Structures are given as structure tokens and as C-alpha cells.
Amino acid sequence: MSAPTPAGPDPESPGLQRPGFGRPSPALLERADRGYARFLADTARAPGGNADGRDDTARHR
Numbered sequence: 001m002s003a004p005t006p007a008g009p010d011p012e013s014p015g016l017q018r019p020g021f022g023r024p025s026p027a028l029l030e031r032a033d034r035g036y037a038r039f040l041a042d043t044a045r046a047p048g049g050n051a052d053g054r055d056d057t058a059r060h061r
Contacts, residue, residue, distance in 0.1 A: 024032075
């Protein structure tokens with residue numbers, strides 16, 4: 001014996017994924033913003049006058 005065929009489409013349900021799947025959380029965005037601001041501050045500070053001309057940006061970290 002088989003189950004009856006539904007007359008209409010399946011009702012909308014969230015399924016297995018969260019409703020916000022694929023969207024970054026606000027906390028993750030804030031962390032990325034802080035990291036990017038820190039990166040910009042380091043690159044703006046790095047070119048400042050080394051006497052021997054070497055790049056010492058790794059020393060500032």
C-alpha cells in the first residue's frame with residue numbers, strides 16, 4: 001500500500017540549516033573590522049624611515 005500523493009507543494013519549513021546560514025554574525029564582522037583597522041595602522045606606520053632601508057614590519061607585531 002502506498003501513501004497518497006500530496007495535492008500541493010510542501011509547506012515552507014526551516015529545514016536543517018539555520019535561517020541565517022551563510023551570513024556572518026555581527027561579532028565576526030566586528031572582529032574583522034578591528035583586524036583590518038590594525039592592518040591599516042601597521043601599514044601606515046611601516047614606511048617610516050629605516051636607516052638601513054630594510055623592511056622591519058615583522059618586528060612591530
